[in-house]
Amino acid sequence: MKPDELLDFALGQLDDPRRRAVEEACRADPEVAAMVERARRAFHALLDDGISHAPPPGLAEKTLALVAQGRNPAPSILDYAPARVPFRWADFAVAASIFIAGVVTLMPAVQRSRERMNQAGCVFNLSQIGKSLGQYVSTHQSYPAPPNDRGDAKSGLFAALLQDGGFLQDVSLLDCPYNGRCDMQHARRMASFEQADELSKRDPAQFQKMVCWDYGYNPGYRHASGQLGPISARPASLIPVVADQPPADRLLGDVDRNSPNHFGAGQNVLYSDGAVRWHRSRHVGPEDSDVYLNNDRRIEPGVHERDSVILPRDHPFGISSGR
Amino acid sequence: MVKVIGSDSAESLAQKADEELMRRYREHGDEAVYNELVHRYERELYRYLARYMGDTSMAEDVFQNTFLQIHLKRGLYEDGRPFRPWLYAIATHQAVDALRKAGRHPTVSLDQRLSPAQGEADAGSLLDMLVNDDSGPLADLQDQERRDWVRESVERLPDALRQTLILAYHQDLKYREIADILKIPVGTVKSRLHAALAKLQQMAKAAKRDGKED
Numbered sequence: 001m002k003p004d005e006l007l008d009f010a011l012g013q014l015d016d017p018r019r020r021a022v023e024e025a026c027r028a029d030p031e032v033a034a035m036v037e038r039a040r041r042a043f044h045a046l047l048d049d050g051i052s053h054a055p056p057p058g059l060a061e062k063t064l065a066l067v068a069q070g071r072n073p074a075p076s077i078l079d080y081a082p083a084r085v086p087f088r089w090a091d092f093a094v095a096a097s098i099f100i101a102g103v104v105t106l107m108p109a110v111q112r113s114r115e116r117m118n119q120a121g122c123v124f125n126l127s128q129i130g131k132s133l134g135q136y137v138s139t140h141q142s143y144p145a146p147p148n149d150r151g152d153a154k155s156g157l158f159a160a161l162l163q164d165g166g167f168l169q170d171v172s173l174l175d176c177p178y179n180g181r182c183d184m185q186h187a188r189r190m191a192s193f194e195q196a197d198e199l200s201k202r203d204p205a206q207f208q209k210m211v212c213w214d215y216g217y218n219p220g221y222r223h224a225s226g227q228l229g230p231i232s233a234r235p236a237s238l239i240p241v242v243a244d245q246p247p248a249d250r251l252l253g254d255v256d257r258n259s260p261n262h263f264g265a266g267q268n269v270l271y272s273d274g275a276v277r278w279h280r281s282r283h284v285g286p287e288d289s290d291v292y293l294n295n296d297r298r299i300e301p302g303v304h305e306r307d308s309v310i311l312p313r314d315h316p317f318g319i320s321s322g323r
Numbered sequence: 324m325v326k327v328i329g330s331d332s333a334e335s336l337a338q339k340a341d342e343e344l345m346r347r348y349r350e351h352g353d354e355a356v357y358n359e360l361v362h363r364y365e366r367e368l369y370r371y372l373a374r375y376m377g378d379t380s381m382a383e384d385v386f387q388n389t390f391l392q393i394h395l396k397r398g399l400y401e402d403g404r405p406f407r408p409w410l411y412a413i414a415t416h417q418a419v420d421a422l423r424k425a426g427r428h429p430t431v432s433l434d435q436r437l438s439p440a441q442g443e444a445d446a447g448s449l450l451d452m453l454v455n456d457d458s459g460p461l462a463d464l465q466d467q468e469r470r471d472w473v474r475e476s477v478e479r480l481p482d483a484l485r486q487t488l489i490l491a492y493h494q495d496l497k498y499r500e501i502a503d504i505l506k507i508p509v510g511t512v513k514s515r516l517h518a519a520l521a522k523l524q525q526m527a528k529a530a531k532r533d534g535k536e537d
Binding site for chain 1: 357358361365374382449451470477488491497513516527
């Protein structure tokens with residue numbers, strides 16, 4: 001008889017045929033029977049802890065009640081909500097009203113934020129142009145002006161002069177982000193002052209496309225000698241040099257018309273000290289009531305040093321005493 | 324005469340096998356059938372849980388949760404599968420979860436294997452060890468002292484051994500049923516049981532030695 005089987009027999013783990021075989025062996029051999037009995041006593045001694053756990057009264061009933069609760073759950077507030085809500089125009093109207101109210105409330109704030117951003121972009125452009133002009137003045141001891149015999153060149157080509165000198169690397173600075181109307185693809189085709197000036201005479205329409213930028217330039221004023229010349233390299237007072245472009249020619253006579261760049265709200269003006277200032281009107285100083293016309297109410301260079309005029313880009317410099 | 328399903332009396336339900344009752348509960352959700360199963364296993368399952376968990380109030384909760392799971396998962400019961408191991412397996416998992424939540428982690432998880440030295444106690448030497456010590460290492464102790472010693476010693480066994488011991492000795496389950504509950508081979512059940520007995524015998528001898536030295 002294997003010890004394994006005797007152990008299993010003592011533990012009550014043998015199935016019927018094997019159990020009967022061990023029982024038979026025990027009957028036949030008292031020594032085996034004694035061994036099995038001792039093993040049982042040993043198990044009892046090692047394993048019987050004398051504890052008999054009885055279930056608490058009503059355990060089955062409590063369990064059944066718990067499951068019955070699961071079968072019939074307590075009504076929830078969601079049970080009273082209709083499973084499918086029918087479509088109603090009133091609901092749609094309420095939702096639409098809320099949406100519109102939100103849009104109406106938020107739109108001005110968004111719009112203001114965008115305007116401030118564009119305004120800041122315009123100021124940045126003019127500041128950069130101011131730095132380019134400063135470098136130009138340091139090098140040439142004069143603000144950009146056409147060569148002696150080219151007073152009829154368009155004043156907008158001050159940018160070409162800056163570019164020729166290597167002071168203006170990126171013509172996209174000439175685009176005021178506020179109005180977003182300028183297509184700088186054409187402006188980037190500008191090779192030089194000579195080429196642009198030649199194009200203005202040969203193909204004005206193409207030239208207009210090329211110089212589509214948004215800023216006008218102050219070409220200079222009538223000097224004490226009677227000659228028209230550019231702004232002096234170190235002017236005695238603050239002189240507007242570049243500004244948002246003037247209104248269209250037909251509106252230019254109306255002093256209440258501001259630059260179209262900011263939809264008539266005003267204009268940014270770059271001064272000779274490099275600062276950019278915002279003006280709500282064309283009045284820029286005690287001796288300069290209109291930054292877009294000279295004191296004779298003409299679209300021409302100023303009549304004296306403090307009479308600054310920002311010309312439209314397709315108007316000629318009108319001066320010839322530059323470099 | 325036409326017999327209506329689910330209208331058996333309590334007496335006739337008491338005659339039915341667990342598997343038949345569970346099959347009927349799965350198919351018809353008959354409350355009387357479920358009541359019969361709960362009452363049938365009330366004492367046995369509670370005894371197992373109380374002994375395994377060592378806490379009667381936790382055992383009560385786990386008992387209720389076990390039968391709640393039986394109700395909720397009745398659709399998973401497969402025809403021909405023995406009911407008792409299925410019930411014990413659910414109860415054991417619920418008990419392990421409850422012990423973990425209470426911060427009393429079982430020392431060995433259900434499917435953890437023991438080291439060969441620990442698991443494969445030789446049946447011959449174990450039988451010799453149990454049988455040849457005439458008086459037994461615990462013979463000198465009073466009955467109450469011996470029972471206290473048994474309680475403490477079983478408590479100190481690794482969880483896998485203790486679980487197997489409780490199922491085999493206290494719950495009278497067969498090796499095959501235990502293997503089904505713990506999802507381990509029958510051979511592993513035997514070796515765990517033998518290892519548990521050998522360990523207890525060693526602890527008893529050590530206790531006797533310590534007693535004499537004192």
